Amino acid sequence: MDRRDFLKGTAMTAATLAASRLAYGQDKAPVTPVAVPGGQGVQWNKAPCRFCGTGCHVQVGVQNGKVVAIAGDQQAPVNKGLLCVKGYHVGLALYGSDRLTTPLLKKGDKHVPISWEEAIDIVARRVLKDPKGFGLYGSGQWTIPEGYAASKFIKGGLGTNQLDANARLCMSSAVTGFLATYGVDEPAGCYDDLDACDVLIMWGNNPAEMHPVLFSRVIDRRSRGEKVTLIDIGTRKTRTSGFCDHSLRFKPNTDLAIACGIAHLLVENGTYDKAFVEANCAFRAPSTPAALEGKAISFEEYRELLKPYTPEKVEELSGVPAKDLRMLADLFGRRDVRITSLWCMGMNQHTRGTAINNLVHGLHLLSGHFGKPGDAPTSLTGQPSACGTVREVGTLAHALPGGRVVAKAEHRAQMEEIWNVPKGRLHDKPGYHTLEMWKRFSTPTEQGGDIHTIWVQVTNPAQTLPNTHKLVDPSRKLADKFLIVSDVYPSATARIADLILPSAMWVEKNGMVGNSERRTQQWFKMVRPPGQARDDAWQLIAVAHRLLELGFEGMKDKDGRFLFEVKGRDGKPVPLWDFAHYYDVNVDEHLFEEYRKTTRIKHKDLAPYQEYVKARGLRWPVVQQPDGSWRETRFRFAGFDDPYVKKGRDIQFYHSTTHDDRAQIWFSPYEPPPESPDTEFPFWLCTGRVIEHWHSGTMTMRIPQLQRAMPQAYVEMNRADARRLGVGNGEQVTVETRRGKLDLPVWVGGRGEPPEGSLFVPFFDERLLINGLTLDEHDPFSKQPDYKKCAARVHRRERVAEKQG
Secondary structure (H helix, E strand, O other), X not given: OOHHHHHHHHHHHHHOHHHHOOOOOOOOOOXXXXXXXXXXXXXXXXXXXXXXXXXXXXXXXXXXOEEEEEEEOOOOOOOOOOOOHHHHOHXXXXXXXXXXXXXXXXXXXXXXXXXXXXXXXXXXXXXXXXXXXXXXXXXXXXXXXXXXXXXXXXXXXXXXXXXXXXXXXXXXHHHHHHHHHHOOOOOOOOOOHHHHOOEEEEEOOOHHHHOHHHHHHHHHHHHOOOOOEEEEEEOOEOOOHHHOOEEEEOOOOOHHHHHHHHHHHHHHOOOOOHHHHHHHEEEEEOOOOOOOOOEEEOHHHHHHHHOOOOHHHHHHHHOOOHHHHHHHHHHHOOOOOOEEEEEOHHHHOOOOHHHHHHHHHHHHHHHOOOOEOOEEEEEOOOOOOHHHHHHHOXXXXXXXXXXXXXXXXXXXXXXXXHHOOOOOOOOOOOOOOHHHHHHHHOOOHHHOOOOOEEXXXXXXXXXXXXXHHHHOHHHHHOOOOEEEEEXXXXXXXXXXXXXXXXXXXXXXXXXXXXXXXXXXXXXXXXXXXXXXXXXXHHHHHHHHHHHHHOOOHHHEXXXXXXXXXXXXXXXXXXXXXXXXXXXXXXXXXXXXXXXXXXXXXXXXXXXXXXXXXXXXXXXXXXXXXXXXXXXXXXXXXXOOOOOOOOOOOOEOOOOOOOOOOOEEEEOOOOOOOOOOOOOOOOEEEEEEOOOOOOOOOOOHHHOHHHHHHOOOOOEEEOHHHHHHHOOOOOOEEEEEEOOEEEEEEEEEOOOOEOOOOEEEEEOOOOOOOHHHOOOOOEOOOOOOEOOOOEEEEEEEOOOHHHHHO
């Protein structure tokens, strides 16, 4: 099976009979399909795909002002002309018949149309009510310029840090893991590792469905006769499992024990890479009180801490056979193979997310499987710009652009200079992380609920936050709480908002994003948005200018100029806040070039904007050569490729937390999860995605081909559990946790199969909100919640015929 056959197969199995039997009533997605002509008069331009963090490039065909065709971009190194089932249909995401086209204000029980002028004024006056209580919540769906504008608006303008993004829900444990290990965020390797590795290990990851274009690179190698050993380590059988040479099932939360067990064997057998470790690494363990930096330990202390994690003990804890643990340790102990590890939400959405990230990095460092093509620990992202917009631009409550943090006076001073704002404008105390922001928004003001307004852009928290009955629902009953939502469709969050702002989407505006391998990508606006829908960056700038008009000093720089001032070719300021003039200049280019000044401190160097116009993305650091050209970096910290590694060094961890060019090998102990099955709630519940739908399905459920292929959510059950309950495919059961309950159809023997006592439910269906049931317990460092394990029970619903009888 080659790449094309694999991707064709995933597209075909997206429309299975079992899935179609789960159809929710007679509802149909509100869509207006666009006919694709033979190609006459079609104009083609490049853009990265709108979905996921892979960063595939597409060729977008436009005719008569509409996107009419999509093709894989043959010039793109990420996907080499291929796309997944979502990518081939990305153009249709623009054309659902219920696009939001005018600002809407809630009056009584209805949303009524208002003008943009009134809408912008309402937002500005909510800021003035109390700037410290105004929160902005975005995501890795923001473009880089939009995220940078958001950071500048909140931190440089309002002088607060009440800004966070829903990457807090998916990537923040990867961030803290990178920081704690290397002192700087984002993978050192890249997708090229998939073409060079001998062993590919998926840690709680299902790339065959979630990142199929990347997985197809490995499948393609096998079709050419190359030997690639695939290992799946997870809590349920998935489509990925079927391609693997080894498929290991572990009990939820015990991945830490597995990683410690592999490290134990490497040390005790003497198969770790002693030379690599002595030259490049130090050892670390958790500290008291807990801190991300932990405490330094010696190698002997590290060895002693690992001693309890014998293969037999780890088998007892995790359920993974001791022979399989020895197999993994033997592979890591070999110098003649190259090993790449991939992970995504299984490791990140974890109350011990930082710890398991640290441990997997540590296995690669301990074994020396690092810094060579094919030898890399690499986290994958779920959103198109979770790296570029959130992690690089600094749209998190503690962060500033370019890898800076608000707690450091030096970093604040650097940003104050770049933004030309008065000294002391930037606040030193981090704002509220996502869960805390929404908790306070849903708490009465007199009881400490000091967030009075949240402006949501490009995300859907009423569907994607955990334990929504606690974090979202109460705010809708509090008269002084105000919810603003910028979106393209009436999502679950938009429908409960007080003010809805219609947004432009994807190629309806200029944009830049950063994918999972540090690749920054650019595109231009190709079609007009519908009605009065407008760019998210414009909305931020328009509110900023309205605040200036209302006398808010924070929207001036220290020279008295508008914080977002952009001058045209005539040297005069362009009135960007007037949408009629927004495209008189390229605002994206202006914001990006300003942001680019921030990227050197952590060696995340970016090239000038125009270099990205010419390219299908460039992986940072991008460094100018003596001949004036710009060179990207594939393998970070590696002397053969990274320009910041000192000459003569094979490896240099130049952002080391210990300031000695050493990465940290961590020990972190196994701990039981905060909630486990018991006699009252005997099942494990896990949530996640499906191949057809992206995140909350707001866009993909409006694409007819994808909606028909997977029309609604379901609960995946083990055959033995279904037999005990006496239910079959399509029959309804009630899934219940300590936080809520939900009626769902059963799917047995589908693409995946959980072990006995486990359930899986996807979260894409806004009619079946599984996050009313999930746990909001979170990692202490990343503040990322755990969607992958909580205790549940299931009972069969009475059949209608039985009830009537």
